[in-house]
Amino acid sequence: MRAILPAPLCPKSGSSILTDILEAAPETAETTPERTVVSMRNVSKLFSNGTLALKDMSLDVRRGEFLSLLGPSGCGKSTALRIIAGLGAASTGVIDWPSSRINAKGLPEGDVGFVFQEPTLMPWASVFDNVYLPLRLNGMSKSGARPRIMEALASVGLSDFEKSYPRELSGGMKMRVSIARALVTKPRLLLMDEPFAALDEITRQKLNDDVLRLWRETGITVIFVTHSVFESAFLSNRIVVMRARPGQVCADLAIETTGERDANYRTSEEYRATTDRVSRALQEAIMLGAQGQ
Amino acid sequence: MTDAVQTANISEAGTDSAVAIAVARTGTAEKFLRIVIPFVMVALAIGLWQLHITVNEVPRYIMPAPGDVIAALYTDWGTLSPSLLVTLRITFLALAIALVGGVGLAIILVQSKWIELAIFPFAVILQVTPMIAIAPLLIIYMPDTQSALLTCAFVVAFFPILSNMVAGLKSVDHNLLNLFELYGASRWQTLLYLKLPASLPYFAAGLRIGGGLSLIAAVVAEFAAGSAGKGAGLAFRLLESGYRLNYPRLYAALILLMVTGVAIFAATSLIAWLLLHRWHESAMKREN
Ligand SMILES: Nc1ncnc2c1ncn2[C@@H]1O[C@H](COP(=O)(O)OP(=O)(O)OP(=O)(O)O)[C@@H](O)[C@H]1O
Ligand SMILES: [Mg+2]
Numbered sequence: 001m002r003a004i005l006p007a008p009l010c011p012k013s014g015s016s017i018l019t020d021i022l023e024a025a026p027e028t029a030e031t032t033p034e035r036t037v038v039s040m041r042n043v044s045k046l047f048s049n050g051t052l053a054l055k056d057m058s059l060d061v062r063r064g065e066f067l068s069l070l071g072p073s074g075c076g077k078s079t080a081l082r083i084i085a086g087l088g089a090a091s092t093g094v095i096d097w098p099s100s101r102i103n104a105k106g107l108p109e110g111d112v113g114f115v116f117q118e119p120t121l122m123p124w125a126s127v128f129d130n131v132y133l134p135l136r137l138n139g140m141s142k143s144g145a146r147p148r149i150m151e152a153l154a155s156v157g158l159s160d161f162e163k164s165y166p167r168e169l170s171g172g173m174k175m176r177v178s179i180a181r182a183l184v185t186k187p188r189l190l191l192m193d194e195p196f197a198a199l200d201e202i203t204r205q206k207l208n209d210d211v212l213r214l215w216r217e218t219g220i221t222v223i224f225v226t227h228s229v230f231e232s233a234f235l236s237n238r239i240v241v242m243r244a245r246p247g248q249v250c251a252d253l254a255i256e257t258t259g260e261r262d263a264n265y266r267t268s269e270e271y272r273a274t275t276d277r278v279s280r281a282l283q284e285a286i287m288l289g290a291q292g293q
Numbered sequence: 294m295t296d297a298v299q300t301a302n303i304s305e306a307g308t309d310s311a312v313a314i315a316v317a318r319t320g321t322a323e324k325f326l327r328i329v330i331p332f333v334m335v336a337l338a339i340g341l342w343q344l345h346i347t348v349n350e351v352p353r354y355i356m357p358a359p360g361d362v363i364a365a366l367y368t369d370w371g372t373l374s375p376s377l378l379v380t381l382r383i384t385f386l387a388l389a390i391a392l393v394g395g396v397g398l399a400i401i402l403v404q405s406k407w408i409e410l411a412i413f414p415f416a417v418i419l420q421v422t423p424m425i426a427i428a429p430l431l432i433i434y435m436p437d438t439q440s441a442l443l444t445c446a447f448v449v450a451f452f453p454i455l456s457n458m459v460a461g462l463k464s465v466d467h468n469l470l471n472l473f474e475l476y477g478a479s480r481w482q483t484l485l486y487l488k489l490p491a492s493l494p495y496f497a498a499g500l501r502i503g504g505g506l507s508l509i510a511a512v513v514a515e516f517a518a519g520s521a522g523k524g525a526g527l528a529f530r531l532l533e534s535g536y537r538l539n540y541p542r543l544y545a546a547l548i549l550l551m552v553t554g555v556a557i558f559a560a561t562s563l564i565a566w567l568l569l570h571r572w573h574e575s576a577m578k579r580e581n
Contacts, residue, residue: 087471103477114475120468123572124490136486137476165572185476 036098037061037189037221038084038108043093045079045247053079055246056093061189061223063099066215068232068239069225070278072286076247077225081191084223085114100188108189113182115192119174121166121181127153128162131181138185145184152180155214172203176210183214193225205266208235212261229282233274234261241281244289251281357541362548365541373530373542377549380511380526383439384553387446388507394447395454395499400484402455403462420452424510428517439524445514450507457499461492494573497565504561508554 038061045054053076061067069077083090086107100108113134121130131152135145153159156176166174175195182190192211196204212235215222226232232239233255241251255274257265265271339359345351346358353361366373402409428445435441465488473483515528525533527546534543569575 082471085475087474107477112475114472116468116472118468120466120472122469122487122490124493133472133486134476137473137478137482167572 035062036096037063037065037100039096039098040080040084041094041096043080043083043090043095045076045083045088046091052246054083054090055248057242057248059240059249061221063188063221064219065238066212066222066224066236068236069223069242070227070229070232070239070282071242071247072244072282072289073227075242075244075285075289077227077242078193079247080242081193081223081225085112085191111188113185113187113190115175115178115182115190115195117194117197119166119171119178121174121177123166125165126162127158127164127166127169127177130166130177131184133181134185148184148186149180152184153177155183155217156180156210170203172199172207175199175207179207179211179214183218183220186218188221190220190222191225192222194227195224196231197227204231209262211235229275229278233271233278234266239278239281241278241285243285250285250288253278253281354538354540357544361541362544365539365545366548369542369545373527373546373549376525376527376530376546377553379524380508380515380528380550381553383442383446383511383526384508384557387443387511388450388504390443390447391450391454391503391507392500395451395503396458396496399455399458399462402459403488409459416452416455419448420456424449425513425517428514431514432518437524438518441518442511442514442526445518446507446510449510450503453502453506454496454499457495457502458492461495462488464495465491493568494575497561497568497575500564501558501561504557505554508550508557512550 040057040059042056042058043054044052044056046052057076057080059080069080071077079088082088084095086095097108097111100111102108122133125133128149131149132142132145135148136142150159150162153162156179158173158176158180161169161173161177166177169177178195182192196207199207208231211222211224214220224232224235237255239251239253239255240249241253242248243250255278257270259265259268259270343359346356357365398412402412424445427448428441431441431444432438435444469487469491470483473487478486511526512528515526516532527550530546531543531550534540534546565575
């Protein structure tokens, strides 16, 4: 099934996420799935070496959300993201996709894009062919896929680099190719695992702006793993803070802004208040993790 | 001094064009030297050879002069060329079978660790056993000398290709494997679009080693097996000329073998370059 993009949800206009929750609360079980893209129910993950990476983690991801998973290193953020993507099964618990068609492996067909911490490009293939990959695996011809590939490349500002090879690109450009590849299938859910951790501050801010713009334009749902309070506070309208040992959700913060999230926002009082709030939540999570050790 | 004058002359055209001109100059000069130096060195070596013969008055039944060898190449071409063809045929046939077999078996081996466990002992045993020790047996078991030689050359060229390909197919970036899994790639798609391209550098290494070894094995096996008559390769001509003290012809046969070896090396290097120059470090010209 090819994903049909939902109508763009603009986080600024209409209801805020908080009122969404308030509205959603009295709804019956029949209508809730419409709003939920994916839900984790009591998911635990025990690795074969005895590490309990996740314990009874539950999380509902609602459509159109920009959700950041924030937590100390080793708390299971990547593990949670990989389980959602179907890379490695949960030991117990279920991943539910209420409004997607599920394939034989229990995954929603073509509905998920994944951006790894590293660009993870095929060095032997041009930028064009790297972005073509998901469509090629779906059996789409190169000429048929061309408009979509060029659209995806344009959306990350790399239209002129279709013929380049990964080694000819900078770190930030490689990351953009990786994002274009994740977007080319027009997924409903975009999973990003610390995508910009290895980049310098300026490039990272630029890519943050790009991702935010893409999110606004496409109405895509994003789960963004990060260990940066500032990055998550800038990007998200919901931050889920995780604790370590065992990995669990320990805070769920709605982030609202009155204005645009732009350069001005970065220096605003509002942003500072948000980062303070998030920092405190993270501090608590770190303390809980230390006690659990 | 010269630099300053040059810069002054082209300063009107701007800094960019100055840089371009400077780069182009060193570029052509380097290219020229790259081609010329190896030839000059070989010519020098031939000159020293001639000098040694002349100064020490070495008789030609001990060591022929370069001119004698060239003359032998010309006069004995009728005897040498069929032998060259035999050796070439064995070498390339063995290499071709080793390529198909090595790549094919590597693909099968990496499908499951059980298959690998079952086959690997044989691979290792055959690889560590000196080929020259099995050659006499192969002569007995094989229907004719030609197929025995072919088998020897194949066995020797096969293992570097196999082990390189196995290493290559296994060295795929696990994040890329995850990516393929995420998009529901079939086994076949993963092999075709990911594992095979990712193992090209290893394939190129295996091809280079296998190409060189198949010629060496074809010659060594013929020494051990001792073919004669119509099916005689260059190794037999070497032995025969040695017995007859026809050293110019022996040297001519040797030079044909050397040229063949160099040609195989050049061809495999060219193939490696064609496969890798766009993307792999080993074949790339770094600019930083
Ligand atoms: N394949 C594995 N085998 C065993 N243990 C693992 C494996 N992968 C992760 N772990 C363990 O599970 C825990 C969670 O790991 P995970 O990679 O999810 O953390 P993370 O929150 O993404 O950390 P980081 O911010 O450093 O990326 C860690 O304690 C880690 O040691
Ligand atoms: Mg991680």
